[in-house]
Amino acid sequence: MPSRGDLFRLCFRATDGKMKKVLDRYIVDQPVGTCKEKTFMKVFCLPWNTWLEFLRDILKEYQLIAPLVRDGYADFGEITAANCDRIKYAGNTTTTPLKAFFFPIKENVIRNREKSKRVLLGVPNCDLAALELLDSIYLGGDFEDHFYKESRENTVIFGKDCDDIKDSCHCVSYGLNPYSEKNGDISMSYMEGCVYLSPMSAKGETFLAKFDLSPSEILEALPEQVVLNRDSIATQLNAQTKDVPDEKASRICIEKENHELWRKHASTCVSCGACSFICPTCHCFLLLDRKGFEKVKNWDACQLPGFSRVAAGEDPLAKLSERLKFRYLCKFSYKPDMFHALACTGCGRCIDACIGKINKNEVITQAFQQG
């Protein structure tokens, strides 16, 4: 019986039909979102030129999306042979949250759309962690959103190691790390002219096996320097967020009645909804009706006036301070109870996006201090 490592080694060097069959039997396809507990210990080391070749091979079959720097900000953009040397591997979060690729800003949910196979490269762990909640909402229960499901199934996600942090980053506050461990398909680390790839899901394993990769080495674990780099970023984050309560402490302090706190922070809120739109876990939408009984699913936000208003006029979230409070309770109390997943992954985007300068961590820290 060949070992797991032997199989991979063979597969990557000889992709003949017989070996494929062995591999197909060996790799069991798992549905989206069920690979959380499985661990894959193989690390493929690709020298820089091999990596670029791999990207070009991906481009033949897949749409490739990765962070590019535009106007000083890193955001996802489409990669072509012409710009694949400009991918920004380093950094932290992108402006656009990952959810936008599975739950687009605007989507006609009646018309069938073209199915395209996609590779998303360079996704930070805060975005990957958000998939746990989104998958539970869109794929769970009696009704499965097949638009979301198709997008998830047709996309292979490469997570990345964050190699710097912004002031608002705080994933470690909620038990997450600034590098990918699960929820994506392949983890990707970069160091000294080499890219290290490690499958995180069966889908990631199958994907890597499809390509005639020539890794310079197949390691049992990440090189020590990569681990040290990861730890160093985690240490910086821990230092930066030492006063931010974790998700359980946050919950306890915001569940307490504290009208003054919400009134105070709502005083600079302009109800723009940016905090919700930019949030990797916010899932709310509005269905707009069109001719021919077509429906368009649009991002919506609980921070916008009228979100919960019924036809007769009653609106539980009519007051701005109520809406702000609802957002925090939704993140730390309601969603964790309903779906057993984190609803804030500490990406910090809501803090960066707020034009009223409402800092989520300050709100919670104040609530915590007021006990």
Added chain:
Amino acid sequence: MRELNIYRPIKAELIKVIDESPLIKTFVLVPEQEISFKTGQFIEVTVENVGEAPFTPSSSPLETKQLEVTVMKAGYVTEEMHKMVPGQYMGIRGPYGRGYPLEEFYGKEVLILGGGCGFAPIRSLLYNLKAISDRLRKVTLCYGSKTPEDCIYKPYISELRATPKFEVLRSVDKADASWQEKVGVVTLLLDDVKVDVGNSVAVVCGPPIMMKYGTFKLLDMGYPEDKIYLSMEKNMSCGFGKCGHCAMGHYFVCKDGPVFSYNEVKNSPNIWM
């Protein structure tokens, strides 16, 4: 086979419009595919190119070929619905949510408190209760509306009064000379009801203010919190717990309700609005 696309409505022909009151109409719809629902569940009705709104059918759940929705003119979707005439088409999605737990009603008296357009889900429930009346001890309906003109389902009320085991008490906030029944808020009717509270369940459906004081009065009468069933009204948009609009604390009303026992929701925020 169930439609794969959860957002796609089934087209339904409007075959009849019944004027119930100046603000309320009943629309009789024949969907292109049969829809079966449990009483208390709701459907989403689409007016093409206008919008979509949730309604609990007011017809019998035992009838699957056609269904009725009773609609008060309140917002932009219902206003457009009120302009529609037989021969036009609406869209229907559903049914969604959790209806009335009828098995909990077996062997018991059922006390129903309804107000205004809240009679719509109740009528569907009453049709169903009539079909299982041999398993019930008694059904009492207390129904309130603003004026005699606003009382809906007048022919059905007469039919119900002639049905064994069924009793109907009505009140209006403001009477005219023709009104022979109670005058005052609907909860006053509860003073006249003879009911064995210990062997009874209560159902409340109506405007939020009526639901609130109706529930409090039932609690005063001695109804246990888990024997009072409320049909909650929130902004249900998708119908299946994904769009977030009907969030009520730890519940999505569309998927976890719309029927809740008071016990389940008493600690949730904003249940009366």
